[in-house]
Amino acid sequence: MDILNEFIEVAADPGAYARRIRASGRSVIGYYCSYAPEEIIHAAGLHPIRLFGTGGDSGIADRHLQAYCCSLVRGALAESLTGRLDYLDGTVFPHTCDSIQRLSDIWRLNTSHGFFADVVLPVKLTGENARKYLIDVLQRFKRDLESYFDLVITEESMRSSIRTFNTIRSYLSEIYELKSRNPGIISGQELFSIVRTSMVMDRDVLRDKLQTLLQELRESVPGREGRGRRLMLVGNACNHPDIYELIERSGGQVVWDDLCTGTRWFSGAIREEGDPIAAIADRLFERQVCPSKHKSPTARGELLASQARKHGVEGVIFLYLKFCDPHSFDYPYLKECFKDMGIPSMLLEIEDSLPPEGQILTRIETFTQMLGPKTGAVHAETSQTGREG
């Protein structure tokens, strides 16, 4: 499929794509978080782009951040300080974890990418007070964009952006569903590239390309291997396309995920009637929750369990960036939730680069081989850091 190659190309070098957008006269606004109000940026006629904090040495971050800071935050600062983000006209920091919170301070004090905004979202995503506050925060963000870029974001452009993003999200959901039903139609790495490109590409172009791609996928007959054990990836942002291939070579295949660069980012639709800002706020409230936000003490466990059930997941790989507090706190609980369902799990803690291929293959292979028959499966866990359950 030619169209797939386009997705793979953009995903491989988002910066090059962003530079082309900028050269065409559009301002580019970057962010590191799936809670960024992309629709508002888009409605302003600006180009929203997800940043990944990868692509080079992060040693320069040592001047500002200790070694016990996660590789995403260190990589983010490094890519700014070394000039790799020269295509940006602004950055937005939605409030998430303690590390990103301080990254925002360090960023504001040490880098210059034009527009800068902290979008201090509520941490608690329940109740009318938090909802009202979230609406206020988004309205402030809209005003900040309008005043910095000297423009007006009309209600009509908001509505149009909301429709675009809803369409994109529904296409991505359908592609995920198709892959879950028929994993052979597309490889994990290809799906990774589709999602990544969807965070980068001009959204109107993207919408049409996704539609074409989806059409082809609907008609496609699984040709490639699709018989691996059905696995779910749970973790933060995944910057490692190779992991999918390693999993497939180890007798597994990813049929679903709960990733910041996966379903957490595109889950949920925005109401198309009524006040657009309130509708955007409601989706952020209702979408699949990030562990740095609070819905209820058991919300994530219940959600992930129901997804695992729905997609016939046989094993779970927790793919965590080292030093990620919100995910690490949830790990023992989620591991138990899956164990109670008879679904074994393993934890892969990684930093900017993956461990040597041989090591990771052995670990995943051991895991997939330990997956017993679907019923009465034993809980098996291997852990790089020696955390045995």
Add this chain to the structure above:
Amino acid sequence: MSQTDAEKKRKFRSAKRMREIMTEYYIEAKTADQTGKKVAWITSGGPVEPLIVMDVIPVYPENYGAMIGASHMGGDLCAKAEALGYSTDLCSYARADIACALENGGPIGGLPKPDMLICCNNICGTVMKWYEVQARLFNVPLFIFDTPFCHVDFADEARRYVRAQIDEYISFLEGVCKKKFDFDRSMEVGRLSLKGQQLWQEVLDAAAHRPSPMTAFDAFFFLALIVTLRGTDKVVNFYTELLEEMKERVSQGISAVENERYRLLWDNLPVWYRLKWLSDTFASHGACLVADTYTTAWCGSMKYIDENDFIDSMAEAYTRIYLNIGVDEMAKTIFEMIDKYEVDGLVMHSNRSCKPYSFGQYDLMRMVQEKKGIPCMMLESHMVDERSFSESQALTRIDAFMEVIRKRGPGAGTAR
């Protein structure tokens, strides 16, 4: 070896009284099931006053974490949490407390079980995850008091949001306690809280005197009351006595460190299991840690409190605390402290257990060096996990740092 008279004189007589008060407090908390009182676990920066109004006993896992650290039980407990799957990179207070809650281990046989959990995220996001763990374990109601981070200012919408949550909090308490909130009493509790904070600030201010009658290590010890019993007359009475003792020490020329030559500022939480060692090591260089950013945090937002409208002004006071503000805002506080206490150097504890306190320290360090021209050093640890601390490495750093300070000479102070 018997203590010299000077050493005896340096001991605080108030320390005994403080231990008695804390013992009484823990006995009351541990026997709550017999007295019919309810127990709430609450974060150290959380709004405790409404609990006092409702006659709920506040219990602080973080204060307990400090006890665990000081009694060198942190390493074992953290290892137990790790065996459950909690990463060794997580906050060591949280790891130790999670392990204790499961097996009633730790000092004083564990904390009394909570009837409710009150989590205020003005100190970190970690507490939210930690309290979610405890909410699942104890299956009790959890109230999250969400205080939006103030990178540069306290936005109007944040003010409205936090204020609205005070009402939410009160109805939550009324629901759990099945009784009405007494607003008249809240006025009195608010006054006592503010008075306690004022007295605590005055106690800390005493260290501005040369030589200082106290060290930051003393402050770490005496801090427990303003954290745990804020809003009661016990705090007011005790700090009144302590302040009296400080004044006596000043008038009698009792210094906390013998022959104080250098004055240092400490940043971040203490290394709870090496308090004495650090205190002695610095004292051996004639250096007194006269102040710290940590204990000051419990009186740092008094300026936002309106004594006559405590409930309303609480919103701002609890949101704009030291850890909930931007790095450049924190720098202002540090600059003020450097001037106020006439500090010769800054010791930063890079605390693996506390990312929001520690990330940004390199930038703060540069700001301090540029603006105040004083030497800075950094020590790394996990605050209650003694397995993470290297004494020899710390000693080398302290020696090298003190050498720089010595070359500049005492009282070289800042480049103002």
